[in-house]
Amino acid sequence: MCWTLLPFLIMAAAAIAAVVAGPDAGLLPLLSLGPAFAAVSSGLRKTAVVGVVALALCAVLAWSQDIGGLAHNSLDFATVAGVDRGGRDRQHGAPAA
Numbered sequence: 191m192c193w194t195l196l197p198f199l200i201m202a203a204a205a206i207a208a209v210v211a212g213p214d215a216g217l218l219p220l221l222s223l224g225p226a227f228a229a230v231s232s233g234l235r236k237t238a239v240v241g242v243v244a245l246a247l248c249a250v251l252a253w254s255q256d257i258g259g260l261a262h263n264s265l266d267f268a269t270v271a272g273v274d275r276g277g278r279d280r281q282h283g284a285p286a287a
Contacts, residue, residue: 197228197240205247213255218266221248222273229273244270 201224208217221244228240248270 193231194236196231197224197236198243200224200227201240201244201247205251208251208255218248218251219269221251221266222270225270225273241270241273 201221204220224244225241228237
């Protein structure tokens with residue numbers, strides 16, 4: 191049970207830290223920890239779900255903090271998406287790039 195909730199708890203903690211610290215802290219890439227832990231502790235489907243939730247949370251936080259839109263946050267989104275994709279590739283046995 192604990193391992194099932196761990197990725198979501200980590201993303202919640204990262205989101206709270208990003209809100210408390212403000213937009214200048216640059217904490218949105220910490221949301222990639224959720225998919226990273228999901229890749230280690232769960233299957234492919236859950237890793238994909240956690241990745242989608244992390245991307246959605248990153249978009250909502252970027253919008254709510256008025257950081258500057260997709261162009262300004264592309265590295266944040268790429269970090270979260272890259273970790274999610276790497277975790278899913280790892281579960282399929284694909285070599286890490």
